[in-house]
Amino acid sequence: MGIKERQERERVAIRQAILSAARELFISEGYRNVSMRKIAERIEYSPAAIYSYFASKDDIFFALAEEGFGLLTDRVTATIGDLPEPMARVRAAIWEFYEFSKAQPEYFELMFTDRSVPSLNQDFHRLTFFHELLTRLEGDILTCVERGQFSSGVEPGAAMHVLWAGMLGAASINLARRLAPGEDPDALAHDVLEAVLSGFSTTLHTTFVAGECALVPAPGEPAVESVGVPVKVSAP
Amino acid sequence: MGIKERQERERVAIRQAILSAARELFISEGYRNVSMRKIAERIEYSPAAIYSYFASKDDIFFALAEEGFGLLTDRVTATIGDLPEPMARVRAAIWEFYEFSKAQPEYFELMFTDRSVPSLNQDFHRLTFFHELLTRLEGDILTCVERGQFSSGVEPGAAMHVLWAGMLGAASINLARRLAPGEDPDALAHDVLEAVLSGFSTTLHTTFVAGECALVPAPGEPAVESVGVPVKVSAP
DNA sequence: ATTTAGTTTCGAACACTGTTCACAAATCAT
């Protein structure tokens, strides 16, 4: 009796057809313009039929977001590929994150900045795909710390979050077109990345104690008041 | 003949009533749940009447965004107030930007991350309020550079954009609830700010030439491969 | 082969959305 199996196959086939239709609309018309009726028309079903495969429109978006995290992970994995240097790996990974935001703006917005899909900001921590990616990169950051390329005060988890936040900001400014004419979003992304990496590379209080370098601030006037290294993204 | 004047007064009064109604809905129910019919009900007019005061719903949102930039400017101006230290001013201003994102999430999203209001990403550069704020802070950054608190390679305009992008990312991650349970968004914002400021404070290639400090990377292995200072946000 | 049980699908409807348009009401200028 392969009947149950065939039924199950047909179910997932229709589920996939719904997701495919949604994905096409999603990418071509923007995820705000995806409607249940348009999906239904594309798969030649009535709108109501979709509700026996997905409980709500949100659930479709959640599934697409999961897809997006898979796409992002694949891209990042492919680009860092066989890069041996941990610093180069981190830089390439973060830059690929930014490239992803330009190549797949709809996925990107849904995955990282959307506030209108409740399931995404409620169950974000369950998207293990993304957290595995972060954890992998944290390993490279740790190596950078061990090699002395990053300050010893840099906590890999926190540093990863800081890099993520920085590039997310640059990507958002780009996607939302919040730059003046003549300002280059790619250059901004580059500057954010380099500034943060640079910030990880030293703890001023320590390195500037000697006060011998050309760029050292006047004595008694520390360059930054706090430690300047990420330590507290995760609460203890 | 004060008739024209009275008519004009009445027009702006109704315009203001529309904006007030929109603002209340906007803040209490979220800007995605503001509808022309709800606004109309609040001001006791028919929905169609609004269209003789605003050409479209977008125009109402654009006006509210302008308001938002006024609110942000006021907040930042008030907090940096009489702080004498330029570095403290910059830090306080950027932090206030983050606080604003928490206090007025709807304004914040509309102003900085929204992509659905066409007028906002088309005419963003015309919102002079915001650019004046950026320019003012660039003055403080320039002072930091002149005092040697920031690396001499730091270009104030670019640095301001990097700080803005970084905090925008932290704020977005917070508002979109993209952190795992136990991770502290405020700590992330703090870390981003300090990491970027730290990155501005030194050019590793220069300061680490001596190779005398404890945290200096092994010779022949520069901590970062590029200069690590923002120079190219604005195209030449 | 026919009946029963269980799904699956559909059409219609509900309560919304932004926007337009002909028409009515109010106001203004003469």
Next chain:
DNA sequence: ATGATTTGTGAACAGTGTTCGAAACTAAAT
């Protein structure tokens, strides 16, 4: 008071997510 102009309205259009009862189809049992 009359004609001209502005201003407001109700109804409609085309769209949205979602629900629900009835119909259609499938699989197993008689």
